[in-house]
Amino acid sequence: xxxxxxxxxxxxxxxxxxxxxxxxxxxxxxxxxxxxxxxxxxxxxxxxxxxxxxxxxxxxxxxxxxxxxxxxxxxxxxxxxxxxxxxxxxxxxxxxxxxxxxxxxxxxxxxxxxxxxxxxxxxxxxxxx
Amino acid sequence: xxxxxxxxxxxxxxxxxxxxxxxxxxxxxxxxxxxxxxxxxxxxxxxxxxxxxxxxxxxxxxxxxxxxxxxxxxxxxxxxxxxxxxxxxxxxxxxxxxxxxxxxxxxxxxxxxxxxxxxxxxxxxxxxxxxxxxxxxxxx
Numbered sequence: 001x002x003x004x005x006x007x008x009x010x011x012x013x014x015x016x017x018x019x020x021x022x023x024x025x026x027x028x029x030x031x032x033x034x035x036x037x038x039x040x041x042x043x044x045x046x047x048x049x050x051x052x053x054x055x056x057x058x059x060x061x062x063x064x065x066x067x068x069x070x071x072x073x074x075x076x077x078x079x080x081x082x083x084x085x086x087x088x089x090x091x092x093x094x095x096x097x098x099x100x101x102x103x104x105x106x107x108x109x110x111x112x113x114x115x116x117x118x119x120x121x122x123x124x125x126x127x128x129x
Numbered sequence: 130x131x132x133x134x135x136x137x138x139x140x141x142x143x144x145x146x147x148x149x150x151x152x153x154x155x156x157x158x159x160x161x162x163x164x165x166x167x168x169x170x171x172x173x174x175x176x177x178x179x180x181x182x183x184x185x186x187x188x189x190x191x192x193x194x195x196x197x198x199x200x201x202x203x204x205x206x207x208x209x210x211x212x213x214x215x216x217x218x219x220x221x222x223x224x225x226x227x228x229x230x231x232x233x234x235x236x237x238x239x240x241x242x243x244x245x246x247x248x249x250x251x252x253x254x255x256x257x258x259x260x261x262x263x264x265x266x267x268x269x
Contacts, residue, residue, distance in 0.1 A: 023163075026159075026162065026163040027163045027164065027194070029159070029163070030156060030159045030160045030163050030191070030194065031194050031195050031197065031198040032198060033198055033201060033207065035206060035207070038206065038207040038208045039207065040194060040197055040198065040201065040207050041197040041200065041201060041207055041210040041213050041264075042190060042193050042194045042197045042213065045164065045190050046163075046164050046165060049164075049165075049166065049190075050165060069217075070189045070190065070217055071216065071217060072214070072215060072216040072217060072261070073189070073190065073193060073214065073215060073217075074212070074213070074214035074215075075212065075213045075214065076211070076212050077210060077211055077212070077213075078211075080207060080208040122214075
């Protein structure tokens with residue numbers, strides 16, 4: 001079970017992440033996007049899901065990642081991601097509830113570029129009973 | 130790629146052309162490598178069945194990435210997409226050695242200050258796989 005004290009808290013991600021052209025190219029190739037000057041709209045998940053997984057799996061927070069199903073996903077893209085961009089990530093546990101034994105957690109992850117917020121992602125994760 | 134046609138009307142209620150994407154085990158592997166999501170439910174049938182799934186299923190985020198391509202093409206580039214959201218309501222089931230469809234269409238829900246909101250539908254094998262799928266774009 002998730003530690004209830006973690007709800008509403010914001011956790012910093014690990015070290016800054018720099019996006020490479022080859023990461024964008026590989027992601028774009030899967031969906032058939034030929035213009036790779038800008039990353040596909042869902043590319044941020046490549047950074048934020050890793051970071052939120054690392055944060056939520058921390059024993060202090062206690063989410064059982066092995067039972068997680070992705071419930072929904074939202075992106076707000078203020079600045080499209082390009083190769084060479086360096087981001088710091090933070091994740092906030094925005095809401096938490098238990099329904100029919102399943103834990104339902106909404107995590108917002110923000111990608112900051114310097115002082116600017118480039119992309120926010122919201123992931124609702126369902127930890128199956 | 131769908132030819133969306135620049136002369137097409139852009140007004141609330143306009144239905145955008147349908148596009149059909151094809152998924153197979155190879156694209157699941159490619160997405161796993163490109164995204165870093167190596168969960169075996171997307172690659173290993175035995176494992177998928179062992180956790181109660183009917184077969185290997187596509188990553189919800191792969192489905193969403195393909196819908197993102199549809200939205201990107203219509204808007205005129207990935208930089209035109211400002212918001213994008215969806216609920217994963219049913220899995221896209223991908224049996225070995227088969228190709229399954231992901232059929233995508235959209236309707237213009239609102240236009241405000243040049244920002245166009247799309248309501249998107251996505252089905253596979255006739256089953257709706259995304260709920261509440263929406264995007265906000267500016268069209269180039």
